[in-house]
Amino acid sequence: MLRLEKIxxxxxxxxxxxxxxxxxxxxxxxxxxxxNGAGKSTQLKIxxxxxxxxxxxxxxEGDPSIAYLKQEFDVDLSRTVREELFVAFKEASDLLHSQKxxxxxxxxxxxxxxxxYLDLLIKELSVIQSKFESINGYDLESKVEKLLPTIGFNQxxxxxxxxxxxxxxxxxxxxxxxxLQSPDLLLLDEPTNHLDLETIEWLENYLLNQKxxxxxxxxxxxxxxxxxxxxxxxxxxxxxxxxxxxxxxxxQRDFExxxxxxxxxxxxxxxxxxxxxxxxxxxxxxxxxxxKSREKLLDKVEKIEAPENNLKGPNFKFLEAPRAGRDILxxxxxxxxxxxxxxxxxxxxxxxxxxxxxxxxxxGSGKSTLLRLIMGLEEPDEGSITIGKYNIxxxxxxxxxxxxxxxxxxxIETISQSVPDWTQTEIRSLLGSFGLTNxxxxxxxxxxxxxxxxxxxxxxxxxxxxxxxxLDEPTNHLDIPSKQMLEQALSNYNGTALxxxxxxxxxSKVANKIVEIRDGxxxxxxxxxxYYKEKKIEEAQEKEKELQLAERERKRLANREKQRRKKKTKxx
Numbered sequence: 001m002l003r004l005e006k007i008x009x010x011x012x013x014x015x016x017x018x019x020x021x022x023x024x025x026x027x028x029x030x031x032x033x034x035x036n037g038a039g040k041s042t043q044l045k046i047x048x049x050x051x052x053x054x055x056x057x058x059x060x061e062g063d064p065s066i067a068y069l070k071q072e073f074d075v076d077l078s079r080t081v082r083e084e085l086f087v088a089f090k091e092a093s094d095l096l097h098s099q100k101x102x103x104x105x106x107x108x109x110x111x112x113x114x115x116x117y118l119d120l121l122i123k124e125l126s127v128i129q130s131k132f133e134s135i136n137g138y139d140l141e142s143k144v145e146k147l148l149p150t151i152g153f154n155q156x157x158x159x160x161x162x163x164x165x166x167x168x169x170x171x172x173x174x175x176x177x178x179x180l181q182s183p184d185l186l187l188l189d190e191p192t193n194h195l196d197l198e199t200i201e202w203l204e205n206y207l208l209n210q211k212x213x214x215x216x217x218x219x220x221x222x223x224x225x226x227x228x229x230x231x232x233x234x235x236x237x238x239x240x241x242x243x244x245x246x247x248x249x250x251x252q253r254d255f256e257x258x259x260x261x262x263x264x265x266x267x268x269x270x271x272x273x274x275x276x277x278x279x280x281x282x283x284x285x286x287x288x289x290x291x292k293s294r295e296k297l298l299d300k301v302e303k304i305e306a307p308e309n310n311l312k313g314p315n316f317k318f319l320e321a322p323r324a325g326r327d328i329l330x331x332x333x334x335x336x337x338x339x340x341x342x343x344x345x346x347x348x349x350x351x352x353x354x355x356x357x358x359x360x361x362x363x364g365s366g367k368s369t370l371l372r373l374i375m376g377l378e379e380p381d382e383g384s385i386t387i388g389k390y391n392i393x394x395x396x397x398x399x400x401x402x403x404x405x406x407x408x409x410x411x412i413e414t415i416s417q418s419v420p421d422w423t424q425t426e427i428r429s430l431l432g433s434f435g436l437t438n439x440x441x442x443x444x445x446x447x448x449x450x451x452x453x454x455x456x457x458x459x460x461x462x463x464x465x466x467x468x469x470x471l472d473e474p475t476n477h478l479d480i481p482s483k484q485m486l487e488q489a490l491s492n493y494n495g496t497a498l499x500x501x502x503x504x505x506x507x508s509k510v511a512n513k514i515v516e517i518r519d520g521x522x523x524x525x526x527x528x529x530x531y532y533k534e535k536k537i538e539e540a541q542e543k544e545k546e547l548q549l550a551e552r553e554r555k556r557l558a559n560r561e562k563q564r565r566k567k568k569t570k571x572x
Contacts, residue, residue, distance in 0.1 A: 001026050001064055001213060002047070002185065007056035008237075009042055016042050018237040020056070024185060029207070029214045031224040031246060034234035036451035036479040040217045043234070044068065044187050047215065067183035071190045073174035077163030081153055084162050084173055085144045088180035092137045099128045143180060151176045152202065166363055168199035175203075179210065188216045192223050196363040197502055219480050221246050221505040260307040267304050274298050315485055316433040316459070321467035321495030325390025326353055328468060328496050329374065331522065333383035336366070336373065343369055345520030346383070356490065356497040358507045358529065361517035367500040368399055370517070371472050374498070387468070395466035399473045399500075402453035407446035411436055411456060414445060419463050434459045435482070450477040458486070467495035475503050504529065 003023040009016045016039040024030060024047075032040045045051040047058065048068040075084055087093045102125045105111060111118040132138075148158050151172040162173060171191070178186065192200050204226045207214065218224055224231070224246035231242045231249035242249040278295050281287035329351040336344045343366030351357070359367045372378045373385055375396050387394065398404070405414060415427050431441050434455040440448060445456070454477040469490075475483050487509040490497060501507055507514075507529045514525040514532040525532045 001061055003059045004043070004047070004239075005057050005059050007043070007046060007053045007058075009039065009046070009051070010054045015237060017053075017234075020234070020237070020239045022232050022239050022241045024213055024215060026184075026213055027211060029227050029229045030216065031228035031231045031249075032215055032217045032234065033219075033224070033231060033246070033249075033480065035481055036449060036477075038234040039237065040234055041189055043239075044189055044215065044217060047185075048187055064184035065181065066185045066187065067178040067181055068187040069175060069178055069189065069191060071193060073171055075162050075170050075174050075177075077161065079162055080159050081162055081165075081173060082144060082148070082158040085147065085177050085180060086141070088177045089137075089140045092132060092135055092140050095128055095132045095135075095137065099125065099132070102128065147176050147180060151206070168195045168363060171195065171199070171203075175206075179212070183212055186210075186212050186214045188214060188218075190218055191216065192218060192220045192502070194363075195502065197360060197504065198362050200502065200504075219475075219478070219483065220503060221480065221483075222503075222508075225505075257307050260304065264304045264306055267301075271298065271301070316430075316462065317489050318462050318469070318493045318495070319465045321493065322391055322393055322465050324353070324392050324467045324495075325388050327388035327390065328353055328355075328392060329388065329498075330386045331374075331383070332386075334373070334380055334385065334522075335382035335520075336369065336378075336380045342520055343517075344380075344383075344522075347520060347522045349515065349522040349524065351496060351498075353496055354494070355513050356493075356499065356511050357513045357515050357524075358499045358501060358511035359515050359517060360507075360532075365517040367517060368472050370522075371396070371470050371498065371500060375470060392468055393466050394468040394470055395461055395464070396470045397457065397461050397472060397474050399476065401457040401461075401472075402450070402477060405445045405453060405457060408444060410442055410444055411448065411452075412441045414456060415459060415463065418460060430459060430463065431456075451479055451482065454478050455482060469493065469495060469497040469499075471497065472500045473502070474499070475501060475506050 001024050003021070005021055007020040008018045016037075020039075020043065032043060034040050042051065046053050048066055050068070076087070079087070083093075083096075086096065102121055106118065106121045106125070111121060148155070152169070153172075162170060165173075175191075191203060195203065200220070200223060204223060207227050214227075216224070216228065226245075228245050230244070231246055232239050233242065233249065233253070242252050244252070274294050275298070278291045278298070281291040284291065329349070331347060331349040334344045334347040334349075335342075341364075359370065361367055369378065373380055374387070375394065409417070411431060412424070412427055415431065416422065416424075419427070428441060431437070436448075436452060436455060436459070440452065445453065448456070458474065474486060478486065483503070483506055487506060490499075490510040497510075499507070499511060512528055514527070514529060516523045516525065516532075525535055527535075
């Protein structure tokens with residue numbers, strides 16, 4: 001379908017891509033991975049025609065239609081869902097808009113008084129309707145109606161404004177609008193950002209049912225595992241393709257590294273043997289010719305480069321958690337609401353030392369609110385939240401922590417003001433463990449990337465000891481290597497942690513307990529994410545059995561009543 005051939009891209013700040021070559025085939029779902037700044041989104045923009053490559057070319061078969069779902073998807077909040085979806089057919093949408101305006105004018109006071117004006121409007125309406133029919137507008141309307149249930153909207157919801165729906169539902173609309181255009185290639189840039197788990201799972205299943213080729217930029221490893229048939233890794237400005245999903249890519253990469261390591265070590269041994277022979281017999285009367293011949297051959301040998309495991313990401317650990325009592329946190333009869341939206345209704349929860357709890361629930365269920373209540377940043381309507389009295393030291397990472405950084409300060413100043421007694425060497429060592437090195441530490445916070453801001457915010461959190469970590473979406477803006485280091489740090493942390501995250505892979509790595517916010521309650525599962533998923537399947541199966549039993553009982557009672565009536569009729 002399309003091939004990137006020796007693509008390079010140079011910005012004023014430096015070279016991002018160099019000699020990038022890979023192809024997109026019909027029906028493939030390609031995951032484009034790499035660290036922040038590796039050039040993933042740049043490749044999407046070049047494919048979409050939004051940026052030009054500095055060198056190289058895009059080679060395509062025919063003229064494939066390309067659709068691009070950006071991170072900040074484009075929807076008009078003032079339109080109804082049905083109207084917004086119909087925008088996919090621009091000409092037909094413009095005609096419908098014109099028709100609506102004409103009909104409004106026909107109902108105006110002027111039209112009721114001026115028959116000539118009304119007659120003019122009727123003729124104009126007739127022309128619009130004829131044009132609409134000529135471009136098969138009614139067939140297009142039918143396509144929209146068929147799409148609505150597939151993206152989760154019923155007929156009543158279709159007439160509501162787009163702005164009435166959450167970001168996850170707006171993403172569905174934006175995606176539906178794109179797919180109505182029947183593209184040959186769909187480009188998706190971080191499509192799972194800010195989506196709850198339910199919507200992410202819906203998106204996975206929806207994409208799996210599409211036949212269109214896709215290129216997906218994502219740091220969501222579970223999503224890449226579920227959806228992708230091939231992974232393209234971009235590293236040091238170059239890209240390499242791997243068949244299979246993300247897990248398969250990791251296995252292949254590890255095998256490559258091991259094979260390269262073995263080949264490198266073998267070649268190095270052979271080189272040392274040859275060098276020893278050359279040095280020994282260089283001046284020999286009988287073997288100097290052989291030595292010189294071997295030296296020439298050695299110069300021609302293509303050297304295998306020493307393998308690198310991967311680009312170094314941050315490598316940090318949390319400070320040793322201070323000893324504390326067994327009473328960590330106790331929530332009793334918690335009730336809390338915003339106007340008519342009840343989040344918690346008589347909820348209970350007790351924490352034990354060493355638990356790393358992940359809170360799950362759809363967007364708006366109260367996960368972030370619960371963390372704020374625990375930190376005392378909000379007061380509950382009823383009930384109590386009690387942090388243990390015996391040396392419990394909480395540390396709170398807010399969802400938008402990176403956005404709260406002082407932009408005019410440098411990176412190194414940001415840390416030093418929190419630990420004024422630290423030496424510059426100690427501060428730079430800490431920042432280096434978070435991947436903030438060299439000149440980047442002297443940049444103003446406003447000049448560093450979103451990922452670097454997120455890592456700086458994490459660094460600020462860990463410089464003081466804590467035995468109760470409270471983390472709200474800590475993986476936002478982090479690339480995969482950064483997530484892996486955070487996972488490792490949390491796994492080795494000996495305190496207690498409360499975590500809100502929509503990253504299933506991250507949750508599966510760090511959480512040893514799951515709490516689901518459901519119907520205003522805090523439902524605790526005494527196991528990790530895998531255990532939680534298994535219990536949810538069991539619960540669904542049990543509920544299905546109960547529904548079947550209830551249905552059978554309903555039919556039995558209905559049949560019994562029918563027989564009773566029949567018998568009564570006969571007696572008459």
